[in-house]
Amino acid sequence: MHINEHGAETELFPVDEPEGLRHLVGHIQDAVVAFELVDDEPVIRSVNESFVELFGYDREDVVDTPLNDHIVPEWLADEADTLDSRTASGAINYRRVQRRTTDGLREFLYRGIPYPSESSRLDGFAVYTDLTEINRKERQLQVVTRVLRHNLRTEANTIEGNAAQLLESLDGEHEDAVRTATVIEGRAERLLGLAGDAAQIDDVLQSPRSDAAPLDCVPLVRAAVEGLRNAHPEATVDTDIPDSMTVSAIPRLQLAIENVVENALEHNPADEPTVRVRIEPSESGRWADIIVDDDAPPIPPMERNVVTGDADVTPKHHGSGLGLWLVKWIVDRSGGELAFEDSDLGGNSVRIRLQQE
Known part of the structure; x- marks a missing residue:
């Protein structure tokens, strides 16, 4: 709860909503914004503590001001306008977006939820789940996995091929060399097996539940x-x-x-x-x-x-x-x-x- 410029108390939910629901939204880790649509533009009426922590803006600086002015990069203004129009029409938004924080751009899962209520001036809620680190690690892992798989398979094929040629060229008088070449060939086969397993795992992990x-x-x-x-x-x-x-x-x-x-x-x-x-x-x-x-x-x-x-x-x-x-x-x-x-x-x-x- 806080006091707006008109001296009125504002909360994420109106006071007639269940206390437990207001308590939950106030303490979840996702950033939540309660907004009113003014000329189809979301104006912040309240934010929870996670919004302050994730986006870095002081509550007093953002309440009763347009949400997009603070968090939407100018090159994504058209995307934000489209989402706002959907909210104004009563549609729920669900999209991965880039938004501006005081520390720069971050990636979020955004949910825009209309809140039709005659007893409240609130028109909806915007919920932001920070995906920045998850997405970054996912992309890094994909790059490393694909490069390693390709190089591992290529090098293992080369080793296996040369080991096979070496075995063909050796005769029974070179038992130690034959034994060594056989070990090399076996290890190359194991590497190829690992590369195959890695490809199958990547395929499985990319499949949705x-x-x-x-x-x-x-x-x-x-x-x-x-x-x-x-x-x-x-x-x-x-x-x-x-x-x-x-x-x-x-x-x-x-x-x-x-x-x-x-x-x-x-x-x-x-x-x-x-x-x-x-x-x-x-x-x-x-x-x-x-x-x-x-x-x-x-x-x-x-x-x-x-x-x-x-x-x-x-x-x-x-x-x-x-x-x-x-x-x-x-x-x-x-x-x-x-x-x-x-x-x-x-x-x-x-x-x-x-x-x-």
Whole structure:
């Protein structure tokens, strides 16, 4: 609350609004402006504390003055006029915008919400969520990811090709050289695998949560298991799955299942590894679990905790590869949960829990 130039008290909400609602808006981290439309131009009647902190203007300097004069850069005046016209017509605005603060330009998610009320002179609210750092980090990460992926793949292909040529040119009298070239070739293949995982992760992270849709996960499990049985004929891969189970997930769910099963096989030193894949409904019937059990060496607790979010990512603790991260983010995008337990087969039990549809 404050006193305007006419000596009248003004608040974000009229006094007849619920006290709890006025308290909430006054303390949320988003900047909120209560405005009146004067000739279709928003004039500030009140601001919350977050507006003062985010935009840097003193409350006394902005109240009862045009909002756009303070925060809209002149080259974006037409955009602001269009948004104001929509507000005047009763439409809700929802857009990413650039706005001026005392520290320069920042990026915001803007929501313009009309407030039709005969008992108040307020015509609406403008809500600004600061996206500057989020957007900046997102763009920086995209650049780094794409450059690293391209260069990693290019260099790994070069190393692998030269290692293959070297192996062809060596004969049995150069055992040490053959062994070294074989190691180089193997490491190059691993680098190419990492580049492939990074590309898949980037694809998953760019997909919106709205991609999640009802799908039958049983055919996906069958396809994943059959492909890995063919790739690992020495392994035993059993299934215990129903005829169908509809869950909410993104289309890349099969990729997550393949990664979990493949991880169980490739990290098992046994000559004949065993994996069991189950699909079970939860007790409530609202969730379905895709469970992969193995007899492989346990995944280190720190690696489990880093992937599930129970431990922080650090230079020493970040996971040994990208496969489990890919699974984690596919499950997250599907609105589900990834969990690790001990298996009755003596190894790991990886659970993908998804909402039933």
